[in-house]
Amino acid sequence: xxxxxxxxxxxxxxxxxxxxxxxxxxxxxxxxxxxxxxxxxxxxxxxxxxxxxxxxxxxxxxxxxxxxxxxxxxxxxxxxxxxxxxxxxxxxxxxxxxxxxxxxxxxxxxxxxxxxxxxxxxx
Numbered sequence: 001x002x003x004x005x006x007x008x009x010x011x012x013x014x015x016x017x018x019x020x021x022x023x024x025x026x027x028x029x030x031x032x033x034x035x036x037x038x039x040x041x042x043x044x045x046x047x048x049x050x051x052x053x054x055x056x057x058x059x060x061x062x063x064x065x066x067x068x069x070x071x072x073x074x075x076x077x078x079x080x081x082x083x084x085x086x087x088x089x090x091x092x093x094x095x096x097x098x099x100x101x102x103x104x105x106x107x108x109x110x111x112x113x114x115x116x117x118x119x120x121x122x123x
């Protein structure tokens with residue numbers, strides 16, 4: 001599916017650009033398009049993973065709260081503190097996942113831009 005999308009994107013770029021650009025400029029544009037697409041895929045994947053982490057920690061915290069619903073107040077208070085800590089750790093892990101994904105996507109875009117620039121410099 002990714003190959004099909006990348007090919008369609010490259011073809012549309014070629015059609016849009018027309019014949020005014022050299023073959024190397026067209027290749028450079030294709031590289032930019034492909035790396036931007038790859039970067040978006042990386043960002044989307046890290047976002048989905050981060051949301052899964054958040055959901056898991058929220059579910060674990062809620063399960064803990066529910067298990068102590070009928071317990072004495074002191075037990076409920078300790079459970080609430082633990083549940084909050086679970087949510088905080090989950091949020092921190094999700095945030096880290098998003099940052100790593102963003103950094104990876106930025107690196108992919110940067111490498112693609114460098115390759116494209118090198119191609120254009122050949123002319």
